[in-house]
Amino acid sequence: MITNFFIPELNNHDVQELWFQQDGATCHTVPATIDLLKDTFGDRLISRFGPVNWPPRSCDLTPLNYFLWGYVKSLVYADKPQTLDHLEDNIRRVIADIRPQMLEKVIENWMSRLDYIRASRGSHMP
Numbered sequence: 001m002i003t004n005f006f007i008p009e010l011n012n013h014d015v016q017e018l019w020f021q022q023d024g025a026t027c028h029t030v031p032a033t034i035d036l037l038k039d040t041f042g043d044r045l046i047s048r049f050g051p052v053n054w055p056p057r058s059c060d061l062t063p064l065n066y067f068l069w070g071y072v073k074s075l076v077y078a079d080k081p082q083t084l085d086h087l088e089d090n091i092r093r094v095i096a097d098i099r100p101q102m103l104e105k106v107i108e109n110w111m112s113r114l115d116y117i118r119a120s121r122g123s124h125m126p
Helices: 002-010 031-041 063-076 084-096 100-121
Strands: none
Touching (some): 063 100
8 A cells, every 4th residue: 555555646736844654553563664664754753662662552643543544544435445446535535635725724723732631731742
């Protein structure tokens, strides 16, 4: 999936500033996968065993965790794709339809959650 779809798709865009984040699932952190992602993203990889360590089962949820993946998945599978081509078409369409305004609203919501957490824990945040 990474070599046949993800990286070729990235090559169609300017991604010099793009960061990649993944969870610490064992299948995501095998050396071959981490090496491939390091080659692609350099020090902009947030992952277990990556340049920026993201602890497995971290409680620090990002907008990707609490919104984007569920949103994309719900739309990608809405028409129950039966072939890989259909699934890939759905993924491309759904991602292409995400507008900057939606992402801005998601980030604003996330920032307000962080403010709430900071306020409820006092002035320090781990």
